[in-house]
Amino acid sequence: MSNKIEELSNYLKNLENIEVINNFSDLKRLSRDFYNYSPILEKKLNQCIADIVVRPKNVSVLISVVKKCWELSIPLTLRGGGTGNYGQAVPLNKGVVMQMNYFNKVEEISTDTGFVKVQSGCLMGDLNNELAKRGRELRLLPSTWRTATIGGFISGGSGGIGSVKWGFLRDPGNLIGLEAITMEKEPRNIKFDAEESEPLNHAYGTNGIITSLLLSTDIKRDWYSIVVNCKEFQTAIQVMKICSGAAIELKLGTILEEAIVDQMPLWFKGGNIFHKVIFQTTLGGSKTIQSICKKYNLDFHNLGKDSDLDNGLSDVVWNHTTLQMRAKDKNWTYLQMLLPLDKELNLINSIREEFGKKVLWHLEAVSQAGVPRLAALPVLKWTNENELNQIIDACKSLGAFIFNPHSITVEGGGLGVIDADQVKAKLEYDPKGLLNPGKLEGWEVKENFRN
Numbered sequence: 245m246s247n248k249i250e251e252l253s254n255y256l257k258n259l260e261n262i263e264v265i266n267n268f269s270d271l272k273r274l275s276r277d278f279y280n281y282s283p284i285l286e287k288k289l290n291q292c293i294a295d296i297v298v299r300p301k302n303v304s305v306l307i308s309v310v311k312k313c314w315e316l317s318i319p320l321t322l323r324g325g326g327t328g329n330y331g332q333a334v335p336l337n338k339g340v341v342m343q344m345n346y347f348n349k350v351e352e353i354s355t356d357t358g359f360v361k362v363q364s365g366c367l368m369g370d371l372n373n374e375l376a377k378r379g380r381e382l383r384l385l386p387s388t389w390r391t392a393t394i395g396g397f398i399s400g401g402s403g404g405i406g407s408v409k410w411g412f413l414r415d416p417g418n419l420i421g422l423e424a425i426t427m428e429k430e431p432r433n434i435k436f437d438a439e440e441s442e443p444l445n446h447a448y449g450t451n452g453i454i455t456s457l458l459l460s461t462d463i464k465r466d467w468y469s470i471v472v473n474c475k476e477f478q479t480a481i482q483v484m485k486i487c488s489g490a491a492i493e494l495k496l497g498t499i500l501e502e503a504i505v506d507q508m509p510l511w512f513k514g515g516n517i518f519h520k521v522i523f524q525t526t527l528g529g530s531k532t533i534q535s536i537c538k539k540y541n542l543d544f545h546n547l548g549k550d551s552d553l554d555n556g557l558s559d560v561v562w563n564h565t566t567l568q569m570r571a572k573d574k575n576w577t578y579l580q581m582l583l584p585l586d587k588e589l590n591l592i593n594s595i596r597e598e599f600g601k602k603v604l605w606h607l608e609a610v611s612q613a614g615v616p617r618l619a620a621l622p623v624l625k626w627t628n629e630n631e632l633n634q635i636i637d638a639c640k641s642l643g644a645f646i647f648n649p650h651s652i653t654v655e656g657g658g659l660g661v662i663d664a665d666q667v668k669a670k671l672e673y674d675p676k677g678l679l680n681p682g683k684l685e686g687w688e689v690k691e692n693f694r695n
Contacts, residue, residue: 277332319335467550501604518543
């Protein structure tokens with residue numbers, strides 16, 4: 245143990261309203277997320293283990309920890325539920341991991357706007373249960389919604405169930421405001437409005453310690469789970485495009501090719517293996533989808549109201565598809581991309597021709613700036629990094645926009661470019677660069693962004 249960590253450890257012993265964890269097995273567990281989906285990240289991150297994990301119980305003691313980390317120049321990495329796949333919560337430079345699970349209160353639900361003010365460590369499942377009591381629900385959910393925290397989702401996520409209608413977390417109107425603590429000699433507790441919040445949204449906790457959020461919600465609906473069997477993948481895409489552009493309420497639209505379906509749980513795949521198109525829609529919407537399927541002579545199955553099902557479709561969509569594949573074979577990994585508009589099938593067929601069954605296709609319907617689009621989370625049979633890069637380059641050359649889940653940085657896993665506002669926010673709120681260091685590429689050229 246270094247002298248600085250020893251001094252911090254002794255300091256923490258005198259604080260109240262904080263849980264301190266320093267036994268090695270827990271430190272190791274709480275320094276990991278699901279980065280092992282990527283063999284590249286697994287190799288890079290396996291030895292990144294925090295020196296200390298803290299769980300503050302209020303803002304006052306949180307600020308005390310921040311002050312000491314500032315004084316000793318000790319890195320601090322935030323952690324929610326640890327459900328990320330990009331190593332968002334992994335402490336690259338060791339130091340302190342701060343888990344926010346005691347910040348778990350739903351503070352206010354507005355009857356006028358439907359906005360919810362909630363602490364960042366609240367589990368999304370718990371938050372949705374509270375919203376349901378007021379006839380509301382979250383707009384966007386990761387497939388890990390039962391164990392993910394809302395702060396972790398905002399900081400490290402991008403979209404998920406609900407993106408077919410509501411787009412992505414960074415789209416205007418989803419995040420209305422937040423409160424965050426700065427990493428400074430005298431930490432500030434700042435309230436940010438929607439515009440001011442943008443640099444902290446999807447920044448992996450690199451430029452502020454988010455303690456609470458103000459979010460838009462939706463009217464709670466009874467969602468019905470629909471599965472459609474297709475013999476032709478082209479037909480699956482056609483049906484998805486028609487339905488995602490139809491005048492119906494959709495919460496989810498997923499396509500799984502038959503080779504993926506074959507590896508899914510028995511309750512989902514059934515006896516005959518087909519390409520499957522999955523929807524969550526209202527009862528009225530299901531009638532429209534059924535009518536569309538009749539035109540294409542497709543098998544239509546209404547599994548019933550999602551809340552009544554023993555097994556929900558969230559267990560086989562978004563990155564739970566990858567989880568299910570890896571449960572059968574750890575050599576499966578994945579990519580994330582936005583497919584080129586109206587050229588989706590051309591890209592898929594070209595990749596199939598070049599790489600065959602090494603790439604299996606999983607598509608998700610999303611809204612991009614109000615336009616229905618298809619994103620893809622294809623699963624890949626891992627061989628080596630060189631072949632992975634060949635697949636990425638091939639997809640890019642065909643018009644796909646890649647969100648690389650094998651990159652450790654905000655930029656690499658996101659838009660691929662430095663966000664000047666994120667770097668400026670870090671300069672202002674974390675001038676020493678102690679928050680989750682190594683995750684923001686723009687910090688390496690921070691001098692370019694000083695006023």
